[in-house]
Amino acid sequence: MLTSPRRKSLLHIFSFSTVFLISSLDVAFQLYHWCSTFPNLNIWNMELNDLSYKIIGCIYKVHAELGPGLLESAYEVCLEYELRNAGLTVERQRALPVIYDEIKLEAGYRIDLVVNNQILLEVKSIEAIAPIHTAQVMTYLKLSGIKLGLLLNFNVQDMKKGINRIIM
Numbered sequence: 001m002l003t004s005p006r007r008k009s010l011l012h013i014f015s016f017s018t019v020f021l022i023s024s025l026d027v028a029f030q031l032y033h034w035c036s037t038f039p040n041l042n043i044w045n046m047e048l049n050d051l052s053y054k055i056i057g058c059i060y061k062v063h064a065e066l067g068p069g070l071l072e073s074a075y076e077v078c079l080e081y082e083l084r085n086a087g088l089t090v091e092r093q094r095a096l097p098v099i100y101d102e103i104k105l106e107a108g109y110r111i112d113l114v115v116n117n118q119i120l121l122e123v124k125s126i127e128a129i130a131p132i133h134t135a136q137v138m139t140y141l142k143l144s145g146i147k148l149g150l151l152l153n154f155n156v157q158d159m160k161k162g163i164n165r166i167i168m
Helices: 005-036 046-066 072-085 131-144
Strands: 090-100 103-115 119-124 148-153 163-167
Touching: 046 072, 046 119, 046 148, 046 163, 072 090, 072 103, 072 119, 090 131, 103 131, 119 131, 131 148, 131 163
Parallel strands: 119 148
Antiparallel strands: 090 103, 103 119, 148 163
């Protein structure tokens, strides 16, 4: 039986904590459902965020080993190797057809790397990323149905400046 003032106080604190926890979970649940009505907000897709974090780790590793100044193809094959070593599924130079008038046309477009069929990687080794490169990745995302792309420029001293995240 709870008779002492200390026990009553602890019971009151426990009850308040439980009510607060339930209220917090209810708010989080409502926020989750509200955010899920906006498909372009990937804040609730932790799997995709975790995957991109793992990919970026591999990108940093390749850049630290090779440095800037090589051809795109060298970075591409080394990054493919690192991603596979990290236990990820990687497809290199995936053909990307164009659908025109309900006909599938092979136009020669190729995605550099697709990781776990969820994230598109476009590898560059150029002086600076231009708006046309961003447009290229956005087009690839649209044509492929993939929601997240990373536009990478390995020709930088600090790789942090060479990673551009693009969400469709």
